[in-house]
Amino acid sequence: MANKNFERIMEGLGEALEVAEGRAKPDSFRVHVPAEVDVRAVRKQLGLSQSQFAARFGFSTSAVADWEQGRRRPEAAARTLLMVIAREPEAVERALSAA
Structure with missing residues (x-):
């Protein structure tokens, strides 16, 4: 190894x-996509509920809940977006609001 x-x-x-x-x-x-993302930590860092986080960044509330409970794992694209949200949430919000 x-x-x-x-x-x-x-x-x-x-x-x-x-x-x-x-x-x-x-x-x-x-691009190397992170293997794991702590969705709960990202969401809590922003002070949002699951439904607020989902609505703000285009996820379903059930997906956010499943990720946080370990029932599902975010796909590569979602993990990448989650990492960008963790580092630059305002940039993601600007990009999504302009769409």
Whole structure:
């Protein structure tokens, strides 16, 4: 396991060097989606109820409840959005209100 992790780190460093030297474009690399997101913590950080959180960011209330209770896991796109909400909730709100 440690050897595989080392190989992944070295591969990432090689890719970063290629971008830094102009031999590759940064958009040619894959985005790494978080494996887990603490939905309850994100919601509580904003001081919202489950229904308020769901309505504000376009989720169903039942999905938010299921994620928080561990009955379901957010899909990759939802995990990505949840991480952006955790870091920049105002940006997400602006983007969604402009749609």
